[in-house]
Amino acid sequence: MNIVVCVKQVPETAEADVKLASDKKGIVMEGLPLQINEADNYALEQALLLTEEHDGDVTVVTLGPDSSDEVLRMSMAKGAAEAVRLSDPAFDRGDPVATARALAAAVKDLEYDLVLTGCISSDDGNTAVGMALAECLGVPHATYVTQMEMGDGEVTVGRELEGGLVEKLQMKTPCVLGIQTGINEPRYASIMGIAKASKREIAMKSAADLGLDAGSVGEEGSRTRLEELAFPPVGEGAEILEGTPAEASGKLATVLREKGFV
Amino acid sequence: MNEILVLAEHREGELRDVTFEMLGKARSLGKASGAPVTALLLGAGVGDMAETLKAHADEVLKLDNGNLKHYNSAVYQPVLAEVVKTRGPALVMIGHTAFGVDLAPSLAVALELPFAADCIDLECAGQVWKATRQIYEGKVNATVSFADAPTVLVTVRPSAFPVEEGAGEGKVTELSVAVPDEPAMRKFLEYVEAAVGDVDITKSDVIISIGRGVREEENLSMIEELAASLGGVVACSRPVVDAGWLPKDRQVGSSGKTVKPKLYLAIGISGQFQHLSGMKSAETIIAINKDPKAPIFTAADYGIVGDLMKVVPALKDKIAELRA
Numbered sequence: 187m188n189i190v191v192c193v194k195q196v197p198e199t200a201e202a203d204v205k206l207a208s209d210k211k212g213i214v215m216e217g218l219p220l221q222i223n224e225a226d227n228y229a230l231e232q233a234l235l236l237t238e239e240h241d242g243d244v245t246v247v248t249l250g251p252d253s254s255d256e257v258l259r260m261s262m263a264k265g266a267a268e269a270v271r272l273s274d275p276a277f278d279r280g281d282p283v284a285t286a287r288a289l290a291a292a293v294k295d296l297e298y299d300l301v302l303t304g305c306i307s308s309d310d311g312n313t314a315v316g317m318a319l320a321e322c323l324g325v326p327h328a329t330y331v332t333q334m335e336m337g338d339g340e341v342t343v344g345r346e347l348e349g350g351l352v353e354k355l356q357m358k359t360p361c362v363l364g365i366q367t368g369i370n371e372p373r374y375a376s377i378m379g380i381a382k383a384s385k386r387e388i389a390m391k392s393a394a395d396l397g398l399d400a401g402s403v404g405e406e407g408s409r410t411r412l413e414e415l416a417f418p419p420v421g422e423g424a425e426i427l428e429g430t431p432a433e434a435s436g437k438l439a440t441v442l443r444e445k446g447f448v
Numbered sequence: 449m450n451e452i453l454v455l456a457e458h459r460e461g462e463l464r465d466v467t468f469e470m471l472g473k474a475r476s477l478g479k480a481s482g483a484p485v486t487a488l489l490l491g492a493g494v495g496d497m498a499e500t501l502k503a504h505a506d507e508v509l510k511l512d513n514g515n516l517k518h519y520n521s522a523v524y525q526p527v528l529a530e531v532v533k534t535r536g537p538a539l540v541m542i543g544h545t546a547f548g549v550d551l552a553p554s555l556a557v558a559l560e561l562p563f564a565a566d567c568i569d570l571e572c573a574g575q576v577w578k579a580t581r582q583i584y585e586g587k588v589n590a591t592v593s594f595a596d597a598p599t600v601l602v603t604v605r606p607s608a609f610p611v612e613e614g615a616g617e618g619k620v621t622e623l624s625v626a627v628p629d630e631p632a633m634r635k636f637l638e639y640v641e642a643a644v645g646d647v648d649i650t651k652s653d654v655i656i657s658i659g660r661g662v663r664e665e666e667n668l669s670m671i672e673e674l675a676a677s678l679g680g681v682v683a684c685s686r687p688v689v690d691a692g693w694l695p696k697d698r699q700v701g702s703s704g705k706t707v708k709p710k711l712y713l714a715i716g717i718s719g720q721f722q723h724l725s726g727m728k729s730a731e732t733i734i735a736i737n738k739d740p741k742a743p744i745f746t747a748a749d750y751g752i753v754g755d756l757m758k759v760v761p762a763l764k765d766k767i768a769e770l771r772a
Contacts, residue, residue, distance in 0.1 A: 199584045199585065199587060200585065200660060200718055201660075201661065201718075201738055201739055202739070203739065203740075203741065204584055204587045204588060204741065206588070213584065213588065228690075281563070281564075282553060282563070282565065283553070283556055283557055283563060286553070286557065287557075305549075308584070308585055309583060309584060310583055311565075311566060311581075311582065311583055311584075311585065312553075312565040312566065313544070313549040313553075313565055313566065314549070314552070314553035314556075314563070314565045315553070316553075317549070317550060317552075317553035317554050318553040318554060318556065318557045320554060321553070321554035321557035321558055322557055325633075326522060326631075326633040326634045327521070327550070327554060328521075328550060328634065329546075329549055329550050330546050330549070330550070330703075342637070344640070345546065345550070346546065346703050347459070347545075347546040347547075347639075347703070348545060348546055348606075348702050348703060349642070349702075349703070349704075349705075349706075350641075350642030350696065350697075350699075350703060350704055350705070351459075351639055351640070351641060351642065352639065352640040352642070353518075353546075353636070353639055353640075354636075354637035354638050354639070354640060355520075355634055355635065355636060355637060356634075356635045356637055357633060357634050357635075358632060358633045358634075361633070361634075364549075367686065367687070367690045368686070368689055368690035371692065408595075409560075409561070409562035409563070409594065409595040409597065410562050410563065410564050410592050410593065410594055410595070411592065411593050411594075411595075412590055412591075412592060413578070413590075413591040413592060413593050414590075414591045415583075415588050415589065415590050415591075416588070416589050416591070417587075417588060417589065417741070418582070418586070418587075418588070418589050418743070418746070420745075420746060421746055423745055423746050423748070423751075424733075424734075424735060424745045424746075424748035424749060424750055424751035425749065425750050425751070426740075426745075426750075426751045426752070426753060427750060427751065427752050431752075431754055431755070431758035431759045431762045432762045432766075434752045434754060434759065434762075435752065435759050435762040435763035435765075435766050436762075436766050438734065438750065438752060438763055438766070439763060439766035439767050439769070439770055440770075441734075441750055442678070442711075442767065443770050445711070445732060447654060447678055447710075447711050448678070448767050448770050448771065
């Protein structure tokens, strides 16, 4: 069983003081550590677990700048057999549909039973590329997947709905599944694995290599356009209790007492 | 301007709040642009829902068919595509829910529609749509414009707009669109309820909730002590469950529990909308977080910007002092 996993490198912003770039079209990336998108890491782990159990190879595919080779190498260090990077300025700043179109051109010629993607990225947060990719490939899809059980030419999938309800589906392979965080415990790469992966080839694909018209992908091929970034309006927001940890928590303890919690 | 088409979302016989939120927003957009509002209701045995929706839309398009009993993108998508092709709505709104995220992106590809996901605001200026959506997990807002096209597709974040009362008298139209049988490529099997654990966090007046900022599993004991000193229970946001530190039944948020305690103390939780939707109705919300721009502070009544490893022990001491 062969599995393609789409991964993306993202800046770590969860606890960072995010700043907007001067053109208001992006954020200042300097100083932000880069890492594999969290949900993609679970998708990769799921693929590794499945191919270990059912035999087969994992191919990781990304669309991104030179720095994203790091994510591909780390994936190979963990056990992925092949890596492909869509590398062409023509792919830049695509909306989810344009990005899916580019990925589809790279994935369609690979042999696969499953395509796994993270269900959401922590940067753009569209929750869309994987499902758009499925449509481009002409295969069925499901997202927010938290359970998988492989059968013969089919897979039973559990999708997480609101309120913790799980929707069980039976799907034919090949299909595209958007993997939700928490489905497994992602492994760490071994030192040996990292050393070996550093020497491995990454297949680079330009738009021309994939037979794509440069105008059909990236910003030019997108039917939505990013106009401007801004910080969300703060609104009334919280009353911030100032001071050292001791001072601030003293104030908080007083608030808790006034409200009858202490 | 052509109609605004809202896909009514329902599950197990109930219309979901996002449906009314979208219809309310659609009506205000309709007022500004002159576009009528249409609710599209796909399902089986949905006559009562159609009656409810009449008050919220100029027209309710109803398609009652056994194959539409459970949401399945493989059945819904071709039906929706047909409706969009025949009606040519100016805007199609679908909830950014577990159903919507499974349906809208592939529909956008199939119909080549300009598509923006997880929108928190929409406007129509001179027949041109603009959407606001959030990136970097709620830290930054992005304004998005659409290519010139007869139909634009968006998914709309739940709770982005209020649930509006409906006072209209729309007409109900029975749709005649062929509904395919559920294909073998994707078959609905069943819904499985979440397992019930030892602690029901929805019953507690005081909830001490932790997130990614707690960093290490061993820091949990410090939080449990704080919770005990306030007579509360420990809950969490998604990353804590993903890491296996707390069971799923302790998770607050859209894919977990919705809680309304008297006190919700959020520690090391950034406050993505999925989490906020599960706790924003708490009476008093207090947040402790390193990042002053964390979205949790917009929902909180009181906040401390600081390192939880220092603030939590200090708070425990102060509470003990007050009790002494």
